[in-house]
Amino acid sequence: MAEPFMNTPPKPERLGAMTEENLKAAFAGESQASQKYLAFAVRAGEEGYPNVARLFAAVAFAESAHARNHLNVMGGIGSTADNLKAAFGGESFEISEMYPAYSAVAKMQGNAEAVTSIRYALAAEKDHQAIYEATGKKVVGGADLDATPVRVCPVCGHTIVGEAPDECPVCGTAGQFFRSF
Amino acid sequence: MPEMSEEYVKRLPKSEELNAMTEQSLRAAFAGESQAAEKYVVFAAQAEEEGLPNIAKLFAAISFAETRHARNHWRVLGGIGKTADNLQTAFAGESFEIEEMYPAYAEIAKLQANKEASRSIRYALKAEEDHKRMYAEARQAALRGKDIADQPVSVCTICGHTVIGDLPDKCPVCAAAKEYYRTF
Numbered sequence: 001m002a003e004p005f006m007n008t009p010p011k012p013e014r015l016g017a018m019t020e021e022n023l024k025a026a027f028a029g030e031s032q033a034s035q036k037y038l039a040f041a042v043r044a045g046e047e048g049y050p051n052v053a054r055l056f057a058a059v060a061f062a063e064s065a066h067a068r069n070h071l072n073v074m075g076g077i078g079s080t081a082d083n084l085k086a087a088f089g090g091e092s093f094e095i096s097e098m099y100p101a102y103s104a105v106a107k108m109q110g111n112a113e114a115v116t117s118i119r120y121a122l123a124a125e126k127d128h129q130a131i132y133e134a135t136g137k138k139v140v141g142g143a144d145l146d147a148t149p150v151r152v153c154p155v156c157g158h159t160i161v162g163e164a165p166d167e168c169p170v171c172g173t174a175g176q177f178f179r180s181f
Numbered sequence: 182m183p184e185m186s187e188e189y190v191k192r193l194p195k196s197e198e199l200n201a202m203t204e205q206s207l208r209a210a211f212a213g214e215s216q217a218a219e220k221y222v223v224f225a226a227q228a229e230e231e232g233l234p235n236i237a238k239l240f241a242a243i244s245f246a247e248t249r250h251a252r253n254h255w256r257v258l259g260g261i262g263k264t265a266d267n268l269q270t271a272f273a274g275e276s277f278e279i280e281e282m283y284p285a286y287a288e289i290a291k292l293q294a295n296k297e298a299s300r301s302i303r304y305a306l307k308a309e310e311d312h313k314r315m316y317a318e319a320r321q322a323a324l325r326g327k328d329i330a331d332q333p334v335s336v337c338t339i340c341g342h343t344v345i346g347d348l349p350d351k352c353p354v355c356a357a358a359k360e361y362y363r364t365f
Binding site for chain 2: 008009010011012013014015016018019022023025026027028029030031032033034035036037038039040043044047048049050051052054055056057058059061062063064065066067068069070071072073076077078079080083084086087090094098099101102105106109110111112113114116117118120121124127128131132135139144145146147148149150151152153154155156157158159161171172173174177179181
C-alpha cells in the first residue's frame, strides 16, 4: 500500500495561473487515461491477449504516477483530516448537483443505459459521503477507523463497512462477488 | 474471473446510442470519477504514512468503487472496442500528449519559472514516448491476431518510466534506484 515514492516526486510550489490550469487539465487527462487502460486490459484478457492486458495494466499504473505527481505539485495532497474533508466535498457535489442534473437529462432523452450508469454511481456516492463524514470525525479526534473490512460491489460500486449482503441492494449482484479491502 | 462471467456482465450498463447532452454528461462524469479514483489512491498512501492503515484501506476501497463508475460510464459511451482498436485509441492519446499537450504545457511552466511543474510534466512526457512505442508494436501484433511476448513490464513508481524486459540499475528519467520499479 505505502509506495516508497514520497522522497523524490515533484513537490508543491506556488504556481502561475496558466501553469495551474494546465496541470489541472493534465491531471484530468492522466486520470482518464489510466481508467481507460484498465478497461482495455480487461478486454484484452477476454480476447486471449494476456500480455497485452499486462501492458495496459502497467501503463495504467504509470499514468497514475503522473496523475499523483501533478496533483502533488498543485498542493492537492494534505493531511488525512484535510483529505477526508476534500473527499466529502467532492462526493457532496456529485450527490446534490452533478448526478441529479445528469440523471434528469438522461431520463428526458430516454437513454436507459446512461440512466443506469448514473443511478449506480449516485447510490454509491451517498455511501461514500456518509462514510467519509463519520471517518472525518474520528480523525479529528486523533483516531483511526477500526479494522472492519470495507466491501465494494464490482458492478455498481455500492460500498459498505462490514459484511457483504447476500445480494447488492443497488444492482442485484451476488455478495460473493464483492471485493473486500 | 468474475469480471467475465455472464452473471456479472448482464448487470453492467451497456453501450447505447446517446443523445448529445447525455453523452456530454457521461463524459464529464467519466472525467470526475477517474480523477476521484486517482485522488483517493494518493490519499490512501498519505493515510498510511500518518499511521492510519484502516483509513488507508477505506480510501483504497472507495477508489475501487469510483473505478467501477468510470468503467460503467465508459462502457455506455461505447469507449471499449476490440483490443486492436483500443491500442489505436491508446496510441492516439499518447501521440496527442507527446506532440501537443505536454510540449505546450512545458513551455508555459518554463515561462512562469514553475520548476516542480516542469519536472512533473517532463516525467510524464518521457513516459508517454515509451507508451506510444509499446502500443504501436502491440497493435501490429494484435492486427495479426497475436499477443505480444511474455516479458515483464516495469514502471518507475516516481516518474512512470516504463520498460519491457530487464530493469536498468536506475531510472534513466528520474534516477530512482531499481527498487522503485513495480513489475507487471
